Amino acid sequence: MRIPGPEERDDGGVGAVAAAGGLHLYQLRLHAEYGPVVRFQLPGAGTAVSVADPVLLEATAHVDKRPERLFEFLAPLCEAENLQVLNAAEHGPWRRLLLSVFAGRPSHERHYARFTALATELADRWAEQAGHGPVALQKDLTSLSLRMICEYALGGAAGLADPERVTAAFEVVLSEYLGRDRGAPRDGASAAEALAYLRGVVDDVIAAHRAGGRTDRSDLIGALVEAGERPERIRDTVMVTLLAAHHTTGVAVSWTLHLLGLNPAAADRVAVELDRVVGDRVAPDFAGLRRLTYLELVLKESMRLYPPGPYGARETTEHLVLGGYEVPAGTTIFYPFWALHMNPAYWPEPRTFRPERFTPAEAAGRPRFAYVPFGLGPRGCEGSGLAMVEAELVLAVLLKRFRFRPAPGHEVTPVERFVLWAADDIRMIVEPREPHAVRREPLPAQDGERDAWHT
Template identity: 75%
Template sequence: MDIPGPEPRADGGVAALAAAGGLHTYQLRLHAAYGPVVRFQLPGAGEAVSVADPVLLEATVGIDRRPERLFAFLDPLFEAGNLQAMPAGEHTPWRRQVLSALAGRPSHERHLPRFTELATALADRWDEQADHGPVGLQKDLTTLSLRMICGYALGGDTADPDRVVAAFEAVLTEHLGRLHQDPPSDPPGTSAGRAEEALAHLRATVDRVVRAHRSGGRAGSSDLIGALVEAGASPARIRDTVMAMMLAAHHTTGVAVSWTLHLLGGHPEVADRVAGELDRVLGDRAAPDYADLRRLRYLEMTLKESMRLYPPGPYGARETTGPLTVGDYEIPAGTTILYPFWAIHMNPDHWPEPEEFRPERFTPEETARRPRLAYVPFGIGPRSCEGAALAMVEAELVLAVLLKRFRFRPAPGHRVTPVERFVLWAADDIRMTVHRRTANQDRGDAPGRRPAAG
């Protein structure tokens, strides 16, 4: 059976993608028009197949190849081969080494005090702006997430973490600009030159930490680098891994937290219940410890529902290594498979009234009723995000610190428009006013009707 989809166009699909406002919204439109499996032109990949049904996705879950052309824009960041598209045989042992550092509770618990310190510093700064005008959530929160992951990846062994953060932002801006073909705002060569200098600084910083680990002087100060050194990874591979981790962290924690605050600002009933839970679990304490995070169940449900409505990474990609049967369709080898996370999360067959913001969708009972791939904010299969567990710890901590202290309201007249910029960003940031919590502002955790997500 032929896979349905729009007729091919001479421009390779560029105009259709642009008219939709990005790949994330284009996939929503495609699946609404053609069903759960769609064939379409994807610029840079020729023809692709998008699958939005979680049951049909099971047929693709074991694929461990990414299409190299789609990730080629990241090639200059890596010295030992593009980690986003490395061959499966090389990827499996590398992933095992990275997970040994990122997935374990001891590592998360050890870094929590520093994460708390950084989150509290942001809260202190926002406290000075409270009741005085809006703050730009995504700018501040993505900078916070970079500071957190910089400390985690480098173990606090860098003398100037702010310079590392600034250097990474320069590198990221340059390479995402190449992906989206933004016109340069600087004279020719200026932006690229700054990015090259910043990249050299990042690599030199990682090299210093690696040398310290190899000499035994600061063994264990970076769980990630320590695990890779112990596994015998080359210096270039270690540098690449730190860069990849910073890239992933930059577009997960900060973006997820910002969309969650945006949703809570428009849904005061949910915000009341989150505040009530924080007060019960934390009492007079301003921040949770690691054990508290497990008790903040409604906060976790709220974060998950936010990432359903606004997944930080709106899609994933794989390349078939052989013929593949997906439902009634035969997909040939070498086909680019798109995982449209946003369309999957908005599938009404598994998410009734999908536009509604309802954290209660993530009770254990509700979760057990859905197919396991109905919710995939961190990807699918052997190429899913290695830092997913760490990202959840960071995001829940930051939300707890901020929501214990503040209430957030939409900035008057500010329109929040999701756009795809490698991540699900907001076109003009998410601007909200910050208000200190007081006893008469909060009504505990009384349940109420959940208005539709806006």
């Protein structure tokens, strides 16, 4: 039985994607018209099969191969091999090593104070700007995100003699090597200079670790040095880490603030929780972050509606059957995360912002792949835990001090730019807020909500 889908076009599918307004919107249209499994032309990869049903995705969850053609744009960052498309035999041990750092609480705690300071610096700037027009959330928050991941990946503040130059150099690399057209650099000389500088910074940090005999596995470079990895592979790992994480936190926080601006009742509830947990401090401590349980629900619902990475892809290494359709080995399987998150079979009224979807009672009734903001399987994001810590902390710092309102007349339009971006940023009015009186009694519980959410 042939997989349903649109007729093939001579342009390889580029025109259909453009006419839909982007690949993220094209996927919504395809699955609405053809069902949960769709055959379509994916520019750069030939014919692909898109799967928007979480139960059917179970059959692909073990796949540990990425389509190499789709990741050729990373080649300029890699001296050794493209870490994103390592074969499964090499990728498995490498993933375990990265998880030992990224997923570990010691790593998060080690950098938490510095993350707090960076978030507080941004809040201070916004406080000075209050009353002087709207703030461009994505611009400022992705800059903060890049600063945080640079310091994390390069060993903390001690590893950055000139943090502003590091972040500026990486922005040059992104814009020149990884522009939207993924074509040739517009200014190869400046991009090569910036890339050489970044590699030199990493080399200096590696040398400092070796000279000092450091073996701290909560430090990314320290763990890689201890594992005996060669400098080229360490440099590649740091560069790919910066690429993967430079926008994620900032974009997730931006969309969350946008949604809270449109839903003031939820914003009030977050504010009450923050005042109770954080008190008169500027930010929660690391343990207190876990008590901001309603804030976590809000962030998850925001990433359902606006997943930072709207899609992913794998390449089958064996014959599969998906929903009764034959899928041969070597097929590109496309993961339309945004379409998954909008599937009304698992998300009633999917476009409605309702954080209570993520209460334990409601979440227990959904397939595990109905919500995949960080991907799935052996190629899922190793830094998902770190990203959640960063995002919740930044939200806590900002929402403790400010209320956010949509800028009058500003339209927010999602587009794809490696992440789910807003075309003309997300511009909001930022106003200082008065702390709520700390309430000792529990808040009215939502359906299926844990009492612990209000302690």
